[in-house]
Amino acid sequence: MIRIALDAMGGDNAPRVEIEGAVQALRELPPTFRIQLVGRTADIEAALKSHGEVDRARLDLVEAPEVVGMGEKPLAAIKSKPRSSIGIGLGLQKKGQSDAFISAGNTGAVMAAATLLLRVHEGVARAAIGTPFPTAGQPVLVIDGGANVDCDARELVGFAHLGSVYARDVMGRATPGVGLLNVGEEDEKGNAVVKEAHQLLKQTPGIRYVGNVEGRDILAGRGKGGEIDVVVCDGFVGNAILKFYESAGRMFAGMLQQALPDVLGRPEVKRLFKFLDYSEYGGAPLLGVKGVAIICHGASPARAIMHAVRVAAQMVESHLDQDIGAEFAEGGTVR
Amino acid sequence: MIRIALDAMGGDNAPRVEIEGAVQALRELPPTFRIQLVGRTADIEAALKSHGEVDRARLDLVEAPEVVGMGEKPLAAIKSKPRSSIGIGLGLQKKGQSDAFISAGNTGAVMAAATLLLRVHEGVARAAIGTPFPTAGQPVLVIDGGANVDCDARELVGFAHLGSVYARDVMGRATPGVGLLNVGEEDEKGNAVVKEAHQLLKQTPGIRYVGNVEGRDILAGRGKGGEIDVVVCDGFVGNAILKFYESAGRMFAGMLQQALPDVLGRPEVKRLFKFLDYSEYGGAPLLGVKGVAIICHGASPARAIMHAVRVAAQMVESHLDQDIGAEFAEGGTVR
Numbered sequence: 001m002i003r004i005a006l007d008a009m010g011g012d013n014a015p016r017v018e019i020e021g022a023v024q025a026l027r028e029l030p031p032t033f034r035i036q037l038v039g040r041t042a043d044i045e046a047a048l049k050s051h052g053e054v055d056r057a058r059l060d061l062v063e064a065p066e067v068v069g070m071g072e073k074p075l076a077a078i079k080s081k082p083r084s085s086i087g088i089g090l091g092l093q094k095k096g097q098s099d100a101f102i103s104a105g106n107t108g109a110v111m112a113a114a115t116l117l118l119r120v121h122e123g124v125a126r127a128a129i130g131t132p133f134p135t136a137g138q139p140v141l142v143i144d145g146g147a148n149v150d151c152d153a154r155e156l157v158g159f160a161h162l163g164s165v166y167a168r169d170v171m172g173r174a175t176p177g178v179g180l181l182n183v184g185e186e187d188e189k190g191n192a193v194v195k196e197a198h199q200l201l202k203q204t205p206g207i208r209y210v211g212n213v214e215g216r217d218i219l220a221g222r223g224k225g226g227e228i229d230v231v232v233c234d235g236f237v238g239n240a241i242l243k244f245y246e247s248a249g250r251m252f253a254g255m256l257q258q259a260l261p262d263v264l265g266r267p268e269v270k271r272l273f274k275f276l277d278y279s280e281y282g283g284a285p286l287l288g289v290k291g292v293a294i295i296c297h298g299a300s301p302a303r304a305i306m307h308a309v310r311v312a313a314q315m316v317e318s319h320l321d322q323d324i325g326a327e328f329a330e331g332g333t334v335r
Numbered sequence: 336m337i338r339i340a341l342d343a344m345g346g347d348n349a350p351r352v353e354i355e356g357a358v359q360a361l362r363e364l365p366p367t368f369r370i371q372l373v374g375r376t377a378d379i380e381a382a383l384k385s386h387g388e389v390d391r392a393r394l395d396l397v398e399a400p401e402v403v404g405m406g407e408k409p410l411a412a413i414k415s416k417p418r419s420s421i422g423i424g425l426g427l428q429k430k431g432q433s434d435a436f437i438s439a440g441n442t443g444a445v446m447a448a449a450t451l452l453l454r455v456h457e458g459v460a461r462a463a464i465g466t467p468f469p470t471a472g473q474p475v476l477v478i479d480g481g482a483n484v485d486c487d488a489r490e491l492v493g494f495a496h497l498g499s500v501y502a503r504d505v506m507g508r509a510t511p512g513v514g515l516l517n518v519g520e521e522d523e524k525g526n527a528v529v530k531e532a533h534q535l536l537k538q539t540p541g542i543r544y545v546g547n548v549e550g551r552d553i554l555a556g557r558g559k560g561g562e563i564d565v566v567v568c569d570g571f572v573g574n575a576i577l578k579f580y581e582s583a584g585r586m587f588a589g590m591l592q593q594a595l596p597d598v599l600g601r602p603e604v605k606r607l608f609k610f611l612d613y614s615e616y617g618g619a620p621l622l623g624v625k626g627v628a629i630i631c632h633g634a635s636p637a638r639a640i641m642h643a644v645r646v647a648a649q650m651v652e653s654h655l656d657q658d659i660g661a662e663f664a665e666g667g668t669v670r
Contacts (some may be wrong), residue, residue: 024356073523106428136586146518150526183481183574191484191571215578219586237572239518242580243550248583251471251554259603260595268594275590 001034002316003060004099004309005098008039008047009067009085010105011305012298014038017295018104019047021305026055028306033313034058036098038089040065041079064088072297074108078116086110090117093291100292100312102283104300110293111147111286118291123328126151127288128159128235129295130166131242135219142181142218143166145284146239153196156232158328160207162287163230165327169318170285170311176229179213181237185224186212193252197232206327215241249276282307288324292316336369337651338395338645340433343382344402344420345440346640347633348375353439354382356640361390363641366649371433373424375400375487399423409443413451414587419446425452428626435647437618439631439640446482446621446630453626458663461486462623463494463570464630465501466577469610470552470554472483476502476565477516477553480573488531491515491567493663495542497622498565500662503622504653505646511564514548520559521547532567541662550576589636602648617642620650623659627651 004024006204008015010134015037041061048054068077078087086109092098094117103110103298105179111127120127131145143163160178167176180198182190189199189212201209213223218231218241233241253276255268263269274280282304283296292315294308315321341357343350350372357370372379376396383389401419403412413422421444431454438445446462455462466480478498483490495513502511510644515533517525522533524547536544548558553566553576568576588611591604598604609615618631618638627650629643650656 004638029372136590149518149524181575183484183571189484194484194571200447204479215575216581216582218579233575236371236518236529240516240550240568240572241576244553244576244579245550247554248580252583252587252611255471255607256591259607260598260601263595263598266595272590272594276587 002032002100002313003036003098004033004100004102004159004312005036005062005089006084006309007089007093007101007103007105007304008037008044008070009055009064010103011296011300012070014104015047017300017302018305019044019051020302021309022059023054023300024306025309026058029310029313031054032317033309034060035309036060036062036092038062038064039085058211062088062092068109070105070106072106072109074106074112077106078113086113086146089099090114090245090293091284094118099316100294102294102296102308102312103306104296104298104305107146107295110295113291114286114289117295118289120288121290121325121328124288125155125158125284128162129284130163130287131238131284132281133218133245134281135221137221139171140218140221140228140240141171142238143230143232144235144238145242146235147286148235151234153193153200156193156197156234157200157204159232160201160204160209160230161327162324163232164207165320165323166285166287167229169323170314171229173229175208177208177210177227178230178232179210179217179223179225179228181231181233182214184211184212184214205329246278249278252276279304282311285311290325291321337367337435337648338371338433339368339371339435339437339647340371340397340424340427341644342424342438342440343372343379343418344399345438346631346635347405349439350378352637353640354379354386356644357394357635358389359637359641360644361393364645364648366393367652368644369395370644371395371397371427373397373399374420388476392462397423397427399539401479403441403444405441407441407444409441409447412441412444413448421448427626434651435627435629437550437629437631437640437643437647439635440508441631442481442630449621449624449628452609452630453624454622455602456625456660456663460490460493462621463497464546464619465498465622466573466619467506467616468553468580469616470556472556474506475553475556476506477573477577478565478567478622479570479573480577481570482487482621483570483640486528486569488528488535491528491532492539494567495536495539495544495565496617496662497659498567500655500659501620501622502564504655504658505649506564508564509542512543512545512562513565513567514552514558514560514563516566516568517547517549517567519547519549535613541665581613584613587611614639617646620646625660626656
């Protein structure tokens with residue numbers, strides 16, 4: 001039985017939405033997992049009351065009296081609040097009492113705590129956030145989504161490995177194509193770091209590198225060099241594009257609502273709105289740490305929390321953690 | 336009378352589309368300008384034949400026997416083909432025989448030629464591409480859109496000046512708000528260059544700096560610090576987001592078409608499609624050079640060329656060039 005710790009105190013509407021997501025997950029997903037709700041247990045119990053019948057046999061409550069606020073400085077918060085839901089939740093995994101951790105709380109604090117408590121696999125220079133971008137076809141994983149704002153070429157190669165393993169294990173791509181985000185597809189394009197990474201990636205065994213890709217290739221799922229499952233970039237660019245995409249979806253949804261008020265009830269339009277609502281998606285894995293950690297949007301609704309539980313279970317079932325360890329032991333770092 | 340040189344040989348469908356755009360501009364825009372069609376005059380004459388009545392009194396043909404291909408290396412092409420439509424077109428402006436240059440050809444070649452032939456204003460470290468992003472409200476200018484893939488903090492401050500003058504002169508914003516693209520709004524966010532630029536911008540006179548903004552703030556037209564007319568970033572990030580936006584529009588349009596085939600004929604839906612079609616927009620100014628140069632998308636349809644003519648005329652009429660010179664003479668560089 002997979003044990004998934006859920007930060008009940010993270011997110012803009014915690015613990016209500018987190019509890020609702022947990023309850024939905026227990027009801028709707030295959031029963032391969034149990035959930036550990038981490039936070040102020042009195043608050044959690046109170047929130048659970050409104051939910052009628054819940055499978056309490058698959059639900060554990062873990063007391064964590066402290067809460068890290070969304071605006072707190074990550075490292076300082078983690079150090080000064082060791083009994084926060086983030087600290088306790090990740091601590092369970094470190095002690096072997098849990099298999100995964102999910103939080104919609106302070107992203108920086110989750111990253112800092114995961115790196116400090118779980119540590120990164122040998123050979124991993126930096127943990128990175130993998131962000132699955134919804135497209136008209138299959139999702140494309142953009143890595144890094146914001147964990148590292150300054151990257152050197154070797155770190156980008158590391159992201160290519162992390163993304164490849166995730167795409168294989170969780171996204172079901174047997175031999176994932178990896179593109180490097182650049183301003184053009186030619187060898188000489190880009191800044192110094194990206195040019196070096198391009199040359200390194202061309203000669204990295206174990207990576208199916210399709211070459212430089214441009215901003216427009218992400219949603220197309222293909223660059224000049226072929227189909228892409230993973231797009232590698234530093235966390236500054238990745239974060240900017242991720243947030244831009246989210247806002248573009250919101251803007252298009254608003255325009256659609258104004259232009260076509262009479263068709264909004266149609267199921268195909270509802271599906272379109274769902275696609276455009278980034279908060280529907282199930283969180284982003286922090287890849288490279290020893291263990292499983294998923295970071296959700298602060299505004300995640302219950303369905304997004306449920307999706308994150310599903311993805312966490314997949315990450316554990318597919319042995320992603322061990323596979324990442326093996327990938328880097330086999331030469332995941334550029335030597 | 337404003338003289339606008341148009342590269343008749345640039346673009347994916349040259350000279351047909353360029354000629355069509357010129358003809359539309361002469362017919363539909365106020366008659367404050369004349370157009371200089373630069374390229375192989377025999378080809379231009381042939382293309383003009385299909386257009387019935389054209390105001391030839393406001394149309395000059397300028398012979399340029401060479402053509403720079405879309406795939407050619409910019410600097411080498413410019414040096415080996417001095418009589419290309421790009422070289423001749425910008426040369427007219429240098430000689431005082433033209434006021435503006437528009438091309439949908441090889442972007443790198445136009446940038447290189449403009450910088451070499453027109454040179455940059457004193458105090459301008461680097462010319463930059465200003466890209467107006469369409470939003471649900473007013474457009475927001477993202478600068479740099481791809482001219483400079485590696486920037487230092489002082490160059491980013493220079494872009495803030497260039498963008499501010501453009502927003503004042505051409506976009507009609509009296510005191511434009513400038514945001515710095517970052518991964519969060521707090522002072523300590525970002526990579527080393529952006530952190531330094533943030534501190535410099537806070538103390539730069541003449542810039543209404545509203546602070547760090549995130550990827551989601553561009554289309555919203557406002558960050559935590561207030562409304563934004565200009566977003567400053569390096570050309571790597573700007574180019575990635577610009578191309579991403581273009582593809583997102585295309586993807587949404589495709590999904591809309593599939594989901595709602597029966598409403599596509601409605602005028603409000605047509606307007607929405609037009610909004611989503613980035614090729615409709617009128618090109619991006621290269622800011623900082625002494626003169627006026629506009630770079631259009633290679634796939635620009637005739638309407639985009641016409642819009643570019645309108646913008647070029649506005650740039651000349653508003654004395655943008657002189658205003659940029661004055662801005663930098665008054666302390667546009669960080670001293």
